[in-house]
Amino acid sequence: MAKKKKTERKLSQKLIHKYRLVIFNENTFEEKISFKLTRLNVISLTALMTFLLITFTILLIAFTPLREYIPGYSSSALKEKATRLTMQVDSLESVVDRNNAYYKSIRKVLTGEVSDIDQQSDTILNTNNISPESVDFSASQEEKELRNEVEKKDKFNLLESAVRKTQMNLFPPVNGRISAEYDVDIKHYAVDIVTEKDTPIKATADGTVIFSDWTPNTGYVLIIEHSFGLISTYKHNAELIKSQGDLVKTGEVIAIAGNTGELTTGTHLHFELWVDGYPVDPRDYITFED
Numbered sequence: 001m002a003k004k005k006k007t008e009r010k011l012s013q014k015l016i017h018k019y020r021l022v023i024f025n026e027n028t029f030e031e032k033i034s035f036k037l038t039r040l041n042v043i044s045l046t047a048l049m050t051f052l053l054i055t056f057t058i059l060l061i062a063f064t065p066l067r068e069y070i071p072g073y074s075s076s077a078l079k080e081k082a083t084r085l086t087m088q089v090d091s092l093e094s095v096v097d098r099n100n101a102y103y104k105s106i107r108k109v110l111t112g113e114v115s116d117i118d119q120q121s122d123t124i125l126n127t128n129n130i131s132p133e134s135v136d137f138s139a140s141q142e143e144k145e146l147r148n149e150v151e152k153k154d155k156f157n158l159l160e161s162a163v164r165k166t167q168m169n170l171f172p173p174v175n176g177r178i179s180a181e182y183d184v185d186i187k188h189y190a191v192d193i194v195t196e197k198d199t200p201i202k203a204t205a206d207g208t209v210i211f212s213d214w215t216p217n218t219g220y221v222l223i224i225e226h227s228f229g230l231i232s233t234y235k236h237n238a239e240l241i242k243s244q245g246d247l248v249k250t251g252e253v254i255a256i257a258g259n260t261g262e263l264t265t266g267t268h269l270h271f272e273l274w275v276d277g278y279p280v281d282p283r284d285y286i287t288f289e290d
Contacts, residue, residue: 015040105231105277106211106223170204171250172286173234174257174269182281189279190233190272193288197238197267201255203248204232204273204286212244218270219260224248229277235270236261 021035061067173193180192203224210231211223218235222242225231238258248254259267273282282288 015043105274169250170273170282170286171202172288173202173204173232173271174199175288176269178283178288179265179268182279182283189274190235190270191282191288193269193271195257195267195269197257197259199257200253201234201237201257201269203250203252203254204271205230205250207232207248209242209244209246209248209254212240212242212246215261217261217263219258219264220255222255224254229275231274233270233272233274235272236264236268 016038019037019039021037022031023033024031061070174195176193176195176199178191179194180188180190182189182191201222205224205226207224207226207230209222210225211221213221215221215235220235220237220240222234222237222240223231224234234255236258237255238260239256240254241256242248242254257267257269271282273280273285
């Protein structure tokens with residue numbers, strides 16, 4: 001025990017024992033500077049300098065662009081670029097979704113595919129307590145009539161709103177006798193107007209041609225997109241005057257009536273009106289016969 005205390009006392013004396021550091025001129029041996037130091041002073045000064053050096057290095061890396069040169073550390077420019085690319089990807093996804101919805105509506109116009117409104121029921125049944133066999137899902141005649149009336153009014157209001165917003169009158173694309181009326185039951189979402197061969201077909205309203213090409217079933221087809229979701233379709237033409245991307249005015253000649261396509265029964269115009277992807281009866285808004 002005594003030996004241990006003696007060792008500690010000896011170490012303490014070494015730490016506080018004073019030394020003199022003298023700097024001489026080598027040629028004249030003149031004393032320039034002298035310091036009184038202890039080992040404890042040297043250790044303390046070294047620790048302080050090390051701490052200051054570490055602190056300065058950390059601050060230099062944290063608050064200056066030098067940190068970008070450290071391996072594994074992402075630069076601010078890289079982060080900014082990644083953020084910008086993420087935003088661009090999100091915007092592109094939104095554009096793709098809108099385009100897909102738009103192309104889907106155009107495909108419906110070309111093919112005449114319309115979702116069955118009768119299948120869009122919001123009724124919720126408790127399947128744990130009600131047996132499907134015990135429920136009569138068939139609609140009565142009164143319900144069918146009411147449903148058809150409501151559907152017709154909804155479509156009428158839809159197109160009426162579009163026409164009112166655009167402040168335009170729908171122009172008859174051609175005058176003539178209607179040979180086939182608009183009929184939802186047989187999925188004939190158009191009116192067929194009998195015309196003479198080479199009769200000019202005119203635009204029903206201002207708009208942009210979004211489709212102008214040949215299809216096997218309906219021959220030369222031209223589709224015009226108008227304002228506020230209104231689309232007009234002209235099928236079985238003999239010749240297309242306007243091309244995709246052309247701007248057209250109300251009453252402007254866009255095609256020549258004909259008898260093209262596999263699903264034709266003679267020279268006529270197959271004319272459709274669509275609003276927000278749903279067909280409406282053109283006779284409710286346009287008079288075709290003179």
